[in-house]
Amino acid sequence: MKEEIKLMKGNEAIAHAAIRYGADGYFGYPITPQSEVMETLMEEKPWETTGMVVLQAESEVAAINMVYGGASCGKAVMTSSSSPGVSLKQEGISYLAGAELPCLIVNVMRGGPGLGTIQPSQADYFQATKGGGHGDYHLITLAPASVQEMVDFVALGFDLAFKYRNPAIILADGIIGQMMEKVVLPPFRKRRTEEEIRAQNPWAALGKPKDRKRNVITSLELDPAIMEQNNIRFQATYKRISENEIRYEEINCENADYLIVAFGSMARICQKTIELAAEEGIKVGVLRPITLWPFPSEAIARQTSHVKGILSAELNAGQMVEDVRLAVNGKVRVEHFGRLGGIVPTPDEVLAALKEKLM
Amino acid sequence: MYMDINDIIKPENLVYTKPRLMNDNPMHYCPGCSHGVVHKLIAEVIDEMGIEEETIGIAPVGCAVFAYNYIDIDWIEAAHGRAPAIATAVKRLNPKKMVFTYQGDGDLAAIGTAETIHACNRGENIVIIFINNGIYGMTGGQMAPTTLEGMKTSTCPYGRNVALNGYPLRIAELVERVDGTCYVTRQSVHTPASIRKAKKAIRHAFENAMAGKGTSMIEIVSTCNSGWKMTPVKANQWMEENMFAKYPMGDLKNV
Numbered sequence: 001m002k003e004e005i006k007l008m009k010g011n012e013a014i015a016h017a018a019i020r021y022g023a024d025g026y027f028g029y030p031i032t033p034q035s036e037v038m039e040t041l042m043e044e045k046p047w048e049t050t051g052m053v054v055l056q057a058e059s060e061v062a063a064i065n066m067v068y069g070g071a072s073c074g075k076a077v078m079t080s081s082s083s084p085g086v087s088l089k090q091e092g093i094s095y096l097a098g099a100e101l102p103c104l105i106v107n108v109m110r111g112g113p114g115l116g117t118i119q120p121s122q123a124d125y126f127q128a129t130k131g132g133g134h135g136d137y138h139l140i141t142l143a144p145a146s147v148q149e150m151v152d153f154v155a156l157g158f159d160l161a162f163k164y165r166n167p168a169i170i171l172a173d174g175i176i177g178q179m180m181e182k183v184v185l186p187p188f189r190k191r192r193t194e195e196e197i198r199a200q201n202p203w204a205a206l207g208k209p210k211d212r213k214r215n216v217i218t219s220l221e222l223d224p225a226i227m228e229q230n231n232i233r234f235q236a237t238y239k240r241i242s243e244n245e246i247r248y249e250e251i252n253c254e255n256a257d258y259l260i261v262a263f264g265s266m267a268r269i270c271q272k273t274i275e276l277a278a279e280e281g282i283k284v285g286v287l288r289p290i291t292l293w294p295f296p297s298e299a300i301a302r303q304t305s306h307v308k309g310i311l312s313a314e315l316n317a318g319q320m321v322e323d324v325r326l327a328v329n330g331k332v333r334v335e336h337f338g339r340l341g342g343i344v345p346t347p348d349e350v351l352a353a354l355k356e357k358l359m
Numbered sequence: 360m361y362m363d364i365n366d367i368i369k370p371e372n373l374v375y376t377k378p379r380l381m382n383d384n385p386m387h388y389c390p391g392c393s394h395g396v397v398h399k400l401i402a403e404v405i406d407e408m409g410i411e412e413e414t415i416g417i418a419p420v421g422c423a424v425f426a427y428n429y430i431d432i433d434w435i436e437a438a439h440g441r442a443p444a445i446a447t448a449v450k451r452l453n454p455k456k457m458v459f460t461y462q463g464d465g466d467l468a469a470i471g472t473a474e475t476i477h478a479c480n481r482g483e484n485i486v487i488i489f490i491n492n493g494i495y496g497m498t499g500g501q502m503a504p505t506t507l508e509g510m511k512t513s514t515c516p517y518g519r520n521v522a523l524n525g526y527p528l529r530i531a532e533l534v535e536r537v538d539g540t541c542y543v544t545r546q547s548v549h550t551p552a553s554i555r556k557a558k559k560a561i562r563h564a565f566e567n568a569m570a571g572k573g574t575s576m577i578e579i580v581s582t583c584n585s586g587w588k589m590t591p592v593k594a595n596q597w598m599e600e601n602m603f604a605k606y607p608m609g610d611l612k613n614v
Binding site for chain 1: 413427453
């Protein structure tokens, strides 16, 4: 089937994009506000068409370990959840990073801490971008701001994960997951055969032929000298990702006097703030990080040549603002504006905050 | 007649050989431990079935974490207790492969209880090899869910007290009741006869998995002479007298 244009929710888009990408498996556990991902997959029955495995696990912990198992075989496997569930997955994510396994994780964030709320939030920024589980590691973190990007980032996330043998995460929020938009769905791709996986991912544990040594997928190494070398290799991978994969969008930044840095649904809201500000004669630009890790630090730093101040607008109590401040390194004033616990601000609230904090 | 050693070392005089799939890495297991024998049986069964190129083992956290160093097949090292979840995905994504987990009592019966029960309940076509020695060996002899009542460990130094620690958990009896299992058996490897029986059980379980009959669990009641602070011989006696009373030998289910 060819490209198709449809109207759908962000969560449904993730499911359709996964099937069309040729994903081999999805393993999940229901949690609001992202249950439509697995519901859509179960309704679509891709095991009858593409051969994709879809399984409802007994827990988030089991689901991420099923992903670990599938990834160990070189399969394109994924899971999705929302904040409390993603916390449960952190052990498995750390093991995936430590075993250098590619996979895709989706977090449709809701307000926390604890059981929190089912309303949208961006309060898992630290968890997604700074590691989340134990040990020195990073996830390739993609922040979609539209339903179309929910589709596009499934393929991008898988491709980057396999390119660098590192887990990728789509860090969405309840708004992007639940809202409906027009999307262009890509054509169907065939799932890779076992022979293709063996050729492209010779590390995969698919059974040992006589002509190679056994493949062992593990994050364990008791010799600290070797374990340090492993960590140095991981850090070299993160450096390569940082040098090659930073993505961001600049909206009206060229002549802006003030800059808003915002990601995901907050960046959508702030685009309206640009218009409201212009009506008052204030020139505001928005820089939207698309990769939250690696973070577009240099792109933000470049803005300090002409902006008087930067507002980091987030659906949290001030997380990305720390990275913005590090990027700017004191050259201009950086303030944070956020609403908490599932409250989503209006564009004029953001403008009022910008005026109050920066002007 | 004078005989040189080279007159004895001849193929026709061979009565025993190391299984082909066991490699030459020095084992880290303590002398007297049951793990080495069970590894050998698994290696023999895989070889005899001719499925080494199709077999993927899932290693646990615990003493057997390094199982992947000894049997010459592809392995995946699991997080503590998660082997059945990993095996589930490996088998579902590769339905023609032979997938087995190798887990101890802490891994399988404490931290991984949920993954164990649910993999069995889904009837995953995998084999679970469960080494029950009633103690945490790798971390230095702490209480396991299977530690016997009154048995001393470093975290129940006055003996397991059920008021404080609950009862020894009989996992085989639990998964026998679960509809997805086709074969649940309890074996040991402390005598030549028991070793032969255990090998037959492993072979039967592997054949079940390849035939798609459901989940097979082989519990192997084992010794941890280091953790139990006994000689290997004394540990075997103690196991027969005490462990077998709580964990009786034989098939619980064979559909």
